[in-house]
Amino acid sequence: QVQLVVSGGGLVKPGGSLRLSCAASGFTFIDYYMSWIRQTPGKGLEWVSYISNTGITINYADSVKGRFTISRDNAKNSLFLQMNSLRAGDTAIYYCARVGSAYSVDFWGQGTLVTVSS
Amino acid sequence: EKVMTQSPASLSVSPGERVTLSCRASQSVASNLAWYQQKPGQAPRLLIYDASTRATGVPPRFSGIGSGTEFTLTISSLQSEDFAVYYCQHYNYWPYTFGQGTRLEIK
Numbered sequence: 001q002v003q004l005v006v007s008g009g010g011l012v013k014p015g016g017s018l019r020l021s022c023a024a025s026g027f028t029f030i031d032y033y034m035s036w037i038r039q040t041p042g043k044g045l046e047w048v049s050y051i052s053n054t055g056i057t058i059n060y061a062d063s064v065k066g067r068f069t070i071s072r073d074n075a076k077n078s079l080f081l082q083m084n085s086l087r088a089g090d091t092a093i094y095y096c097a098r099v100g101s102a103y104s105v106d107f108w109g110q111g112t113l114v115t116v117s118s
Numbered sequence: 119e120k121v122m123t124q125s126p127a128s129l130s131v132s133p134g135e136r137v138t139l140s141c142r143a144s145q146s147v148a149s150n151l152a153w154y155q156q157k158p159g160q161a162p163r164l165l166i167y168d169a170s171t172r173a174t175g176v177p178p179r180f181s182g183i184g185s186g187t188e189f190t191l192t193i194s195s196l197q198s199e200d201f202a203v204y205y206c207q208h209y210n211y212w213p214y215t216f217g218q219g220t221r222l223e224i225k
Contacts, residue, residue: 045162045205045216059212095161102168103209104152108161 002026004096004109011115016086022079022096022109029077033057033099036070036081038092039111046092049081050099063089086116120145122206124217130225133196139220141189141206150210153182153191156219157202165204166191196222 008020020036035050049060049070058070069082079096093111100106121144131137141151149169154162164173166182169189179194193200201224206217 044218045207047207047214047216061213100164100167100173102152102171103150103214104164104167104173104207105154105162106164106167106173108163111161 002098002107004098004107006094006096006109006112009094009112009114011117012086013118014087014116016116017082017084018086018114020081020083020094020096020112020114024077024079024096024098027098029072030074033103034072034079035097035099035105036079037095037097037105037108038090038114039095040092043092048094051079083114086114088116090114091116119213120147120208120210120215122208122215122217124204124206124220126220127218128221128223130223131196132225133198135196137193137196137222139191139204139222141184141191141217143187143189143208146186147208147210149185150208151182151184151189152207152209153180154205154207155200155202156205162205198224 003025005023012018033052036048039045051058051070067085071080095111096109097105098107123142125140151169153166156162165176169184170182181192201222203219203221205219
């Protein structure tokens with residue numbers, strides 16, 4: 001069955017960095033676009049970034065552009081999110097998600113909590 | 119950025135009732151719209167994509183309709199497991215955005 005297992009969340013100080021990893025299994029990883037989506041009680045769901053199956057096409061939300069970098073390793077069935085210059089507003093549950101054929105998210109992994117606080 | 123507005127914010131309904139949730143886009147998103155269900159402590163689950171196509175394994179009591187700026191999700195006969203928060207999301211040009219959600223509560 002499809003599994004997306006996220007690691008790397010935690011508590012970080014403002015201005016700090018964190019790297020999220022997502023290990024995929026149960027499907028042909030190289031066939032799918034992948035994404036990171038975050039959720040907060042106040043701002044709801046925000047699609048942070050996506051990356052094409054080859055890694056050539058990438059998009060970021062304006063709120064994270066220039067600070068976050070999405071990448072993937074198709075040989076290791078893994079997705080990453082490097083988060084730099086973190087702010088309090090980046091505090092959220094971060095989901096690794098598979099993008100389906102219609103740019104909807106057809107499978108969500110379990111979330112990981114990122115807390116940015118001094 | 120296209121803003122997605124859902125109504126109502128919350129709804130109290132009884133099991134067995136029919137319920138319709140609304141989602142409005144600030145600009146046309148064609149039929150590039152999905153609906154998700156989220157239960158407490160869980161990740162969202164895809165219900166509908168392309169405005170009206172049920173995702174794999176989604177029961178037929180869930181149906182979606184709409185195009186352009188107006189969309190609805192209908193649950194024909196609410197089951198106990200349907201009480202959750204429902205989100206719409208467009209994917210008509212980046213950035214893809216979500217509505218703020220409609221919470222279905224048991225009356």
